[in-house]
Every structure is written in C-alpha cells, then in structure tokens.
Amino acid sequence: MKANAMSNFEIVTREDFSDVTYLLEVRHPLMAKAAKPGQFVIVMLNEHGERIPLTIADFDRKKGTITLVIQAVGKTTRQMQAECKVGTKLYGMVGPMGIPTHIAKAKKVVCVGGGLGVAPVFPQARGYKEAGAYVIGVLGFRNKDLVFWEDKFRAVCDELILCTNDGSVGMKGFVTDGIKVALAGHNDIDEVVAIGPPVMMKACADATRAAKIKTMVSVNPIMVDGTGMCGGCRVKVGDQVKFACVDGPDFDGHLVDFDDLMVRLSRYTKVEKEAHERWSESCRMTKQVGAAALDALARGHVQQAELLELPDPLDDAPGG
Amino acid sequence: MAKKKTIRTIPQERTPMREQNAQARAKNFEEVACGYNLEEALRESERCLMCPDQPCVSGCPVSINIPGFIQKINEKNLRGAYDILTDTNLLPSICGRVCPQENQCEGVCTVGESLEAVAIGRMERFVGDTAIKEGWVNIPYIEPNRFRVGIVGSGPAGMACAADMAKAGCDVTVYEAFHQAGGVLKYGIPDFRLPNEVIDAEINNLKKLGVKFECNTLVGRLFTIEQMIDEMGFHAVFIGVGAGYPTMLNIPGDSSNGVLSANELLTRCNLMRARDFPNFDTPLPIGKRVAVVGAGNTAMDATRVSLRLGAEKVYCVYRRSRTEAPARAEEVHHAEQEGVEFHWLTAPVAVLDDGKGNVRGMRCVRMELGEPDDSGRRRPVPVAGSEFDFETDLIVYAIGTNANPIMGQTSKLKLNKWGYIGADDNLATSVAGVFAGGDIVTGAATVIQAMGAGRKAARSMKAYLGIRDPGLPYISAEGAGTLFGIDARERNFARVRIA
C-alpha cells in the first residue's frame, strides 16, 4: 500500500435518479480498500462549505471508488447537485467514519431502506448476502419514477419487496407495511436493519418491538467533525448518551430516542433555510445578469471587462 | 559586563503590552494583545537579573534557556535570541501567547518575589513574531536517512515530533483528520488570541524542513496504526491525536437544542468560520444570552467568542471560586474587561426548556468551599435551598474532555483505565515502533506540554531507530563556532547506525 496515494477527490461518475436524487462516484483508492458496510464519509464541497455526512452507498475496491447517493434537501446538497460534474473535484472527503455494521451470523435478515436510506442499506444487504444470510429487501419510494437500484438490490436479495405511496409499482404502502408482509411470510427472522428518515426508522422499530426482533437503525444526527470531538451528534440510546460518529452510527432501534433525535435535527432549520434562499437567489441573479450581459454583448454595447463585474449577492452578508 | 543589576536598579514596573480597547475588541476577531515592539522588549529585558541559579528555567516544562535569550534581546541580537529559543521551543510565537506563564517560568521568577515577574512570555512572543516577519527559519543541515516516520494528528505534539524527526533526516508525513492542520491551535483557540497566520507560519516552517501534510485522513479508519508499520513502510509512528471527546454534564435537559460543547461552538466559529455565515455555510445561531459552564481556557474562549458573535449578555458559571479557575489569569482578566459576567461558586443542576425542546434557561445552585479534595483544591459543596433560575438562549459546556475512542477501537494499543493511550516514561506504547504523547496520553493539558511530549517521543524514536541523537558534543560552551566547517546551529545532523 502506498502511503501517499491520497485522493484528490475527483468525481468519476454522476447519475441522476430523479429531480432530487443523484449519485456521485468519487475516486479514493485507499478509502475504497478500507470501507465497510455501515460507514459514512464527511464531504466538503468547497473551502467555504459545510462538512456534511453521507453514507457510503457502495465501494469498488478494484476501481478505487466510493459511491454516494444524495438527496438534495438544502443548500449544500442542492449546490452539489448543481456543481458536481464528472471531472470536477470535491474540496475534501474524509472517512470511512463510524463503526462498521456488525454483520452477525444471522441466517435471515430484512434490510429496509426508505427515502435517503435506500442507497445506504445496500452495502449492508450485500454484506449479509456475502456472509451467507437469506436477505429480504424492503424498499420504499414515493412513486414509480423515483425508484432506483432495483436491479442492484435484486442481485443481492433473495426476496425484494417494493413499496410505493401510490402503488404505482410494487405494493401500495409504507415500508412498515412491507415489513409486515415479510414478517408474515417468515417466522424465523433474526434481524431487521432499517435506514431512512427518523420517522421511518421509528415506525420500523415499533413494528418489530412486539415480536422482539433485533432491529438496527443507522441514525443521522447533525454532525460537524465526525471524529468524536464536538458532541453535536449525540443521541440518546437507552439511558446513555452516545456520539453517533464514533459510537455509531448503528444503534439498537428499540433503544434509540427518536423524538429527541428529531427535535435536535431541527436545530438549525431557520438558518439553513436562510442560507439556501441566499444561494438560490445568487444563482438566479448570476443567470439573469449573465443573460443580460450576453444580450448586450451581442448588440455590441458593452466592453468585455464589464461582463466580469457581476454583483456579489453576499456582499451585504451580516457577519456572524 | 556592565555593573551588576539588582532588584533596585532594574525598571520597577513590568512593561505593559498594548491592547485593543475592550469595548471595540469585544466586537471583532482581531488579536487582543498587540505584542511588544523593540523598545518595549528592550526595556523589559533590562528587568532580568540573570540569576545564576535560573529558577525560571526549571519552571519551564521544556527548560528554555530563558536568561540566555533575554540577554540576546538586550544585546539587540534578535536572531541570536531566536536561535536560543528554538533550541528547545519550536513554536515561540505560539507559546509566548498561550502558555500559562504565571504557573511556569514567571511563577518562579526571582523578580516576582518583590515586584511583578519579568514578562518572559511577552518577550518570547516578540522574538517569535520577529522571526515570522523576517522569514527566519533554522533549517539545519539535514542528511537524509532511510527511515520513514508517520505522525498522526497535527496539533502541537505532532508538529514538534515531526520537526525533530525531519531534522534528524527522516522522511516525515503528518496525517490530520480535519481539512486543515494545527489541532486545537486551529479549531479551538480563537483568532483574537492566536491568529491563524501565526499557526500557518509555523506549519510552513515544517514544510520547509520537508515534512509532508496529508489532511482529510482519519487514521484508524482509513488505515490502522498497525497497517502503517506493516504495510505502508513506516519505521516508526507517533500518535498525537489529542483528547477531544467533550464531557457533557449529564443533568436533566442536556439534549435540548441550544446546549452544546465548547468544542462544537469553537470549531464552528474558528475552523468552519460560522462567524462569516452565510459567506461560509456552517451556521451558529447564538441568541441573546449565553451561559458558559466551566472556567478553563476553553470556557474563557467560549465566552469571548460568544460576545464577538453578538450575544448581549454572557455568563460564566463555575462551581469553585476564582482562585481555583484553571484558565490563564490573563484570559479571565480579558473576559472580565470585555463584559463577561462571572458567577463563581455556582453549579448548574438542570437545563430548562420551552416545551419545544429549545433552551429557555438554566437552574443553578450556590456552592461553598469545603474540605480539600484529591487535587488539593477545596471541594465545592451545594448550599441547601439556594437554587435559582436564570434565562439564557444557549448553554455551552466547557467542563473538560475525555480520550478520543478511535485509536482504541481500531488498534491493539493498550489503553489505561480512563481510555488514554498507555505509554511508558519514554512515551513508547505497547506496540513496537509506536510512540504517543500530548493530550491523548496525559489527558487535556497545555500546548507546551504537548510540544515537550512530541520532542521527548522524537528522542525515543531516534533511539529506537538507531539514529544517533546529534547535538551536545558538537556545540561549544558559547553555542557558537563551527566544527568541521559545520555551523554549531546546524548541529542537528544525523548519523545513521550501520545496521
């Protein structure tokens, strides 16, 4: 292993699954070697960017790449959607972080993914398959158009249950309905793995509580460093406080305090919204000015230099 | 030499350091203390008695030749002063700013027995800053050897170890988890106390020595310590990952929104530059009132950062009294000047929320000092029935840190019972070729101690690799002159054992 084979975080593949979901494959040979199911990375888009956590949705040790599947929900994830093209580079990507999923000697597991959790549950499903388990996949999407990676999951699942809110493909219902179907069909399920928005994971944990089936969830609190240094990612698990980035992100779903997690996720909502509005505004202005300028140029009214003087929408940003 | 100085003949007053006005600076992130100029430094150097027994040197964790460098300042030979300082202290402009001098060199200074102690730290800073301005670096004659050394963590411990190993001729790579190097110096200590330019200048000096920095690298998870030795071709590894893992109070309401660790506050503000939000993306809404719990350096930094981020009222709550406060005296003083309201002998018992999970206030209890405890400080005991509530929008815990668990999770290194990495007197760990030092071994300590540990580990590492520790035999009594045509300042050349 060469020590200085560090990556420059180049994006080698991009795929758009829908208006809001996209895939990025980033070159990082060392990380591709080290990555295990259940781990995540922290990405910085540019020098001014936020550090955002994203699950390693797949890794290719031969190609030396890490795959991320991202939902555009706010400023950073939307900006990435706009700017991350093949050949461009991320400012930074550090990982793999977190304790890898313990692929137990389970004989039969249900892997549940909903929303932004579909991609992250894939390496776990594959991990279990490789460990010789019987894998039942349960995937939830809003409708048919949002479905992705069905074939990838089929390749590692012995059974796949697709759920859509409107029934446009698979069964109509939520992933919890899918879990019920799986539980009805098998009475010897050892473990359930559920990844998705907190509400969904909470519902999944509730769905298996009565049958006392071990249910692991991957929590997604707000993070800063991802190295156990800030405590921002703390979650209540049973009567203990855990730092998701170094003690998790996988925890026993029957013990996680989801209500607490959801409240804490709303901590920065107001400022996040502000940041996003500012950013969209600035994109719009750049476009308008750009168009107007081209127009003017075509008519030969403006000197080239003036074109560079786009107004900086962040000029009057209140510092702090 | 001129007539012998006595306590009566030296300037009686300690030369004051110019500071930004307290009202103005509480609104900006510019450096608070402006530092000495040459005249001021010269005047202060007059105050040193050049004591033969040098109590200050024994008070210094790395035994800097203090009267020696002060003498050079006095002779206006700043380059000479810099050379003496950097013989033992690689980061003079940093230590001059952040060392708790009142408990170290200045605490035992002879002058301090009757007057105010000689301002050793301020003169050290002056020399260090002059070196940065002039672009001085002591790049010794380095004879490359075949050894490769890996350093984990780029805080003061890692930086010091990297410098010494590079000077010994090794090929040194520093791995850092964050996207910028510097450790606590970068993410913790704010700019108004230690400007980033100073840290970057020191890091650049390391680069000039040939040290390579690899940021965005989480050692343990990207590759393990064992892999560094077994697969990546490192002959020795130093671990200086700091303590980091912040302690929460464990009182009711701890998980409310608006309760955060000082590390989170400071990292968001300093490293992620939330203070320039939305120009930078990381947010840090601060509210009107901020309560900081604790009274160490971290707590002082948290109070003063909160003021600068626009808080109208900042409280500092500490369960012991002012005398026991672990922060540097100057920091408490500065915080007070800037308008931080101190509540000594007060301990929080609960966080009050607004019913929607947001902080609304804090319930505290008054304390009084009882019998001395293990640390020799008087133990605070709650006064029955003295609970009271006050309103606050943000609560910041600055009550210490624990060992970061990643190294323990990913390697076979033996840990002690508190989870810190176990190391012997020579800072060797339980794995051959792996050394550790700084906060991850001792628990949260100081910059100079971390730096000292990095250098100590470097000495052990050289012994382990069979690199002859160069030095003393080649230096003449005055520390000048050449030997075999090699400048004495360049005495760090290495001889590799013929294996």
Ligand SMILES: Cc1cc2nc3c(=O)[nH]c(=O)nc-3n(C[C@H](O)[C@H](O)[C@H](O)COP(=O)(O)OP(=O)(O)OC[C@H]3O[C@@H](n4cnc5c(N)ncnc54)[C@H](O)[C@@H]3O)c2cc1C
């Ligand atoms: C361990 C972990 C793994 C994750 N894996 C993925 C993944 O594979 N794919 C993916 O699309 N997203 C993933 N996330 C969530 C992702 O980090 C957030 O969506 C992202 O930080 C939002 O940033 P933003 O600036 O675009 O949005 P913001 O404007 O910052 O926030 C928009 C909304 O997202 C919520 N949010 C903010 N930060 C987080 C966060 N850290 N986690 C969850 N929600 C957040 C906010 O509550 C807000 O409502 C993961 C989060 C964690 C902690």
Ligand SMILES: Cc1cc2nc3c(=O)[nH]c(=O)nc-3n(C[C@H](O)[C@H](O)[C@H](O)COP(=O)(O)OP(=O)(O)OC[C@H]3O[C@@H](n4cnc5c(N)ncnc54)[C@H](O)[C@@H]3O)c2cc1C
């Ligand atoms: C806010 C604050 C103020 C302080 N003020 C003072 C002061 O005024 N005076 C004073 O003397 N001391 C002060 N201290 C204490 C002093 O900063 C520390 O004792 C010192 O920095 C410890 O140095 P270190 O090299 O051991 O670790 P650190 O400085 O903590 O550096 C460790 C580095 O290792 C990195 N790292 C961690 N894990 C990994 C990993 N797995 N892989 C790669 N990199 C990793 C971290 O990101 C970090 O950059 C202060 C501390 C804080 C937090």
Ligand code: SF4
């Ligand atoms: S103890 Fe004080 S006066 Fe004596 S040599 Fe040291 S700095 Fe000078």
Ligand code: FES
């Ligand atoms: S993200 Fe900072 S401690 Fe987990």
